[in-house]
Amino acid sequence: EIVLTQSPGTLSLSPGERATLSCRASQTISSNHLAWFQQNVGHAPRLLIYGASSRATGIPDRFSGSGSGTDFTLTISRLEPEDFALYYCQHYDSSPYTFGQGTKLEIK
Amino acid sequence: QVQLVESGGGVVQPGRSLRLSCAASGFIFTFSNYGMHWVRQAPGKGLEWVAVISYDGVLKYYADSVKGRFTISRDTSKNTLFLQMDSLRVEDTAVYYCARYNGDVPGIDYWGQGTLVTVSS
Numbered sequence: 001e002i003v004l005t006q007s008p009g010t011l012s013l014s015p016g017e018r019a020t021l022s023c024r025a026s027q028t029i030s031s032n033h034l035a036w037f038q039q040n041v042g043h044a045p046r047l048l049i050y051g052a053s054s055r056a057t058g059i060p061d062r063f064s065g066s067g068s069g070t071d072f073t074l075t076i077s078r079l080e081p082e083d084f085a086l087y088y089c090q091h092y093d094s095s096p097y098t099f100g101q102g103t104k105l106e107i108k
Numbered sequence: 109q110v111q112l113v114e115s116g117g118g119v120v121q122p123g124r125s126l127r128l129s130c131a132a133s134g135f136i137f138t139f140s141n142y143g144m145h146w147v148r149q150a151p152g153k154g155l156e157w158v159a160v161i162s163y164d165g166v167l168k169y170y171a172d173s174v175k176g177r178f179t180i181s182r183d184t185s186k187n188t189l190f191l192q193m194d195s196l197r198v199e200d201t202a203v204y205y206c207a208r209y210n211g212d213v214p215g216i217d218y219w220g221q222g223t224l225v226t227v228s229s
Contacts, residue, residue, distance in 0.1 A: 031213075044219040047216060047218070088155050090216070096169070100154075
């Protein structure tokens with residue numbers, strides 16, 4: 001089983017700042033089969049990034065994904081008020097398709 | 109647009125069974141072209157992958173935490189995904205989401221809004 005570890009657990013930033021979220025895998029994820037999701041409290045998750053670096057339909061270009069192998073990053077270039085939420089990474093390399101424990105992005 | 113609507117949640121006693129449904133609509137291609145997942149989220153906790161079924165219903169995989177107790181299935185004539193949950197435990201309490209994947213690679217692209225299952229005596 002691939003274990004995904006996200007850091008930091010909580011990130012406190014101000015609107016307009018840059019956010020960098022990390023997702024580290026316990027073993028290599030092949031073909032960059034890694035996704036990032038955003039979730040607001042009380043709502044379903046939403047796909048942001050797939051294939052480690054491809055933005056999903058309708059996702060603003062301030063969101064970008066990078067990385068390969070075991071280390072992946074989600075970057076939000078300039079934070080908007082609506083970006084303060086929970087963020088999860090998930091791999092879809094092989095079953096079980098585990099999620100990271102999440103990073104909470106909160107307003108400083 | 110893509111819609112995934114879960115139903116069947118509720119309060120159930122430990123050891124009992126419950127069947128969740130997920131009605132799909134708005135897909136560009138027919139429901140039988142897409143694989144489907146179930147993902148759950150316990151109150152105040154993170155996301156936990158539960159099960160996946162391939163587009164043709166042949167391949168099914170489960171998380172260890174539900175293997176042998178939960179069964180994923182689909183009815184393409186009704187555009188519906190199911191999760192049969194038996195021998196329920198208190199720790200199965202969660203919002204259950206269905207989610208779609210497109211093609212051969214099981215990356216999720218759309219989610220339903222979820223249905224709450226509470227296991228309590």
